[in-house]
Each structure stands twice: as structure tokens, then as C-alpha cells.
Amino acid sequence: MRNEFAGSAPAPERKPRFIYLLNLAQRSLQAALHDDAGKQNSARAGILFAVGDDDSGRPTKELRAQLRLSPSALSGLLDRMSRDGLVERRPDPHDGRAATIVLTAEGRTARAEAVRTARTINDRLCEGFDASELALVERWLETVTTRFSPGEKNDE
Template identity: 45%
Template structure:
């Protein structure tokens, strides 16, 4: 007697994406709270971005992280108080501010990066490289299919 057929795959993609996002976010926040020196995932995102673009304008950083300017202002305020980043005037435009990592911010970034390597290993466990490539391509396509600021179908 042959085994029963496998159930069809769950195609509730929006639900699965949202539920997966919430669970991963909770896992990240819990891990960062214990192992990441109290960083939030948003703060880690700023540290990662500035690691590649130290001295970026605050607006550029907000855009890269898909954050509203008001959310970015509060985030940078908290990160400045924590000694992770500092604001410096733009030498070409005195009205603009650039964000720079502090030594403490660079050290926190290194710790968060190590945690991210563990997370990526955990996320990809049990899947082939080809399967992960398809998932990554699908997730990346969402940014093109749903561009920022475009609410029209």
C-alpha cells in the first residue's frame, strides 16, 4: 500500500509572509535584547547601512531602510543617546546632517552581524541553495512589484 499523497502546499502567501515576518521579528527582538546589547532590529539596520555608507545623510539612511522621516528622527535620537551614532553637519550644506558610526556603534554592528549570520543559518536550515535562491528571488520581486509610495494595483 502506498503512502497517502502529500497535502497541497499552503498558497496563502500574504498570510504566510505576514505570520513569518512577525515570528522572525519577535525572535530577532528577543535575541537582540539578550545577545545584542539591547539593540532593536531597526537600530541594527542603521548600523548595517552605515557600515557600508558611514557619513550618509539622515534622509538617505531613512530611504534605504524604508522608514518614515519622523520614525528615523526618533531612532537616531535614541541611537545618539546610546552612543552608537553621531550627527555631524554636512560640510557642503549646513542645514543637512550626516550620520557617523561611533566606536561603540562599530562594535555593536560587529556583534549584530555575528548574530545575523546565525539567523541566516537558522532560516536556511533544511533547504537547498536552489530553494533559497527561489525564495530570495520571490522576496526581492516584492520590492519591484510594490514600489515604495505606490498604493495603486
């Protein structure tokens, strides 16, 4: 008969360090994107992808929501990209106080380069995993994104 006071409690099961690993993965991917895309970085690439390459552009409000950037972060990023000739601000046809962001010809070229870089990096990420493993990772990352999106209650 075992004395319940004699031993220590069993060690809790160690769970993966997801926050640490996601942070490290994000930094690694940002560095890879920067190295492969020259002067582009992940924030610029996000704008280039979100705006799209047609002439209709995207309202700044939509960009902010999609990329989860603060108004000041988005404004500063757009200022730098505008200065570098990648984007231009046009009056929003539906809201006189807002702007629509469109890519310039140079921005469309930078977008095409960023798309090629992203595809190359994504291919490298998928190496060595089968379709079911990739589907599980995709589902998990989408769950993280929706579970911890702005406005969601995060105390589950």
C-alpha cells in the same frame, strides 16, 4: 449530460496566504533578532547595517530611503540611538541643512554583534533548503520588495 444549473461552480484554487505568512515571519525574525542581540532590535540593526562601520557615515536622506522609514520614525530612532551612544549626527558636507549619521565606537561594536546575530539567524533560515530553493525564495522576496516599493503603482 450534465445540467449546468444543477451543481455549484468549482471552488477557486486556494493561493498561499503570503501577506499573513510574511507578517508572521517578520515578527518571528524581529523577536529572534531581539532575543539574540540583547538590547538591539531590528530597527536599530537596520540603522547599524545601513550606516556601515567606516567614518564616512550615511546621509539621513539615504537612510530614510534605504530603510523606508518616515522622517519622524527615523528621527526618533536616531535620537534614541544617539542618546544610547551608538550614533552621532555630523553636518552633511554637501548639504548644510542635512546630517550625516556615523557610528560611534560603541555603535561599531553593536554593529559587529548585530552582524554575527544576523548571520546566525540567516544560517538557520537556510537549513533544509538547497541552493535552487533558496534562489527562488530570494528572487520572490526581491520581487515583492521592488513591486511594492514606495512610488510604485501597486494595482497590477
